[in-house]
Amino acid sequence: MKSLMIQGAKILSTGSAIPSSSFSNNEISKFVDTSDEWIVTRTGIKERRLLQGIDKSIIDLAVLASKKALDKISMDPSQIDLIILATSSPHDLFGSASKVQYQIGALNAVAFDLTAACSGFVLSLVTAFQFLQTGAYSNVLVVGADVLSKWVDWSDRSTCILFGDAAGAAILQSCSSIDNSILNFQLNTDGNYSKHLSIAYQHNITPHSNLNLYQGSFKYISMNGKEVYKFAVFQVPLSILKCLNSVNMSVEEVDWLVLHQANERILTAIAEKLSISSNKIISNLRKYGNTSAASIPLALDEAIQEDKISHNDIVIIAGFGAGLTWGTIIVRW
């Protein structure tokens, strides 16, 4: 992170929302050839929440998570200057953030979507930080929300067991640079490996007869699990170390590791590579599976509610996923 910091930023509040319907591994095993034992051993996931109902979308979850974050600090939504909605499962390809803006009553806020799959919350937090650092805005709402259940092939046992639906929100506020709590960030992308995890566009075989235009739709999630696993376990520790080193911090100073909740084995392997005790890993994927852009804010919100993270703790937030994209943020809570 190279910065000409005018202002600092701090995270004032968090909120989260999950669908009410929970589905266990045993229920999934009724329609694909899998078992609770296989899923728990390979991923650590026991159950996931899925958004049911024809008229339900990420907007419902994003609105609920945002309202909870606002209520916690009794902030009037009109004080929000900017909303960034991290999602890869929007309700509208033109964007869903404006609907969140309207539904929470943040009528002074500009709002846009940011698409970066499971790294979406990290990239959105860093984007929000830029607007706060320059003094352009005072209050920013960052929401991570995904309903990948709409994009999973429910007959593909290698992917359908992994994902769940949720939303998480964080409200950031500008502050003096002395009080800044976003200590550093480190971001990466390698498009060469995008084929390993995608929801690709697929066009029709025959073009529109007069215009030679191909139209189509999106496919289901396709994933090379082994490659994604290797990538995460190799690249994420390097990103965390680079991020710490460039501000002369050591892994010993880290109090909490809030990683994208993809797979328990990935979380443990990353912590082991960094020699960080497993007690410092925040993990909730047993209950929710991989909720994509929502996973980090959902885990943060739960950890705060459970009084795990305290004032002044050093929290490493690291996301990784399709793109491939990955990155780290160091926060002094």
Ligand code: COA
């Ligand atoms: N239930 C039972 N068996 C399954 C299964 C399931 N749900 N999914 C796959 N299998 C089978 C495979 O068909 C394969 O069988 P075979 O040996 O007869 O061919 C066997 O289990 C091993 O499959 P493999 O893909 O090698 O398993 P794995 O140990 O790599 O675990 C993942 C699979 C998906 C759990 C693991 O690769 C992973 O977590 N990768 C990262 C995925 C991820 O986090 N993605 C999101 C990143 S943001």
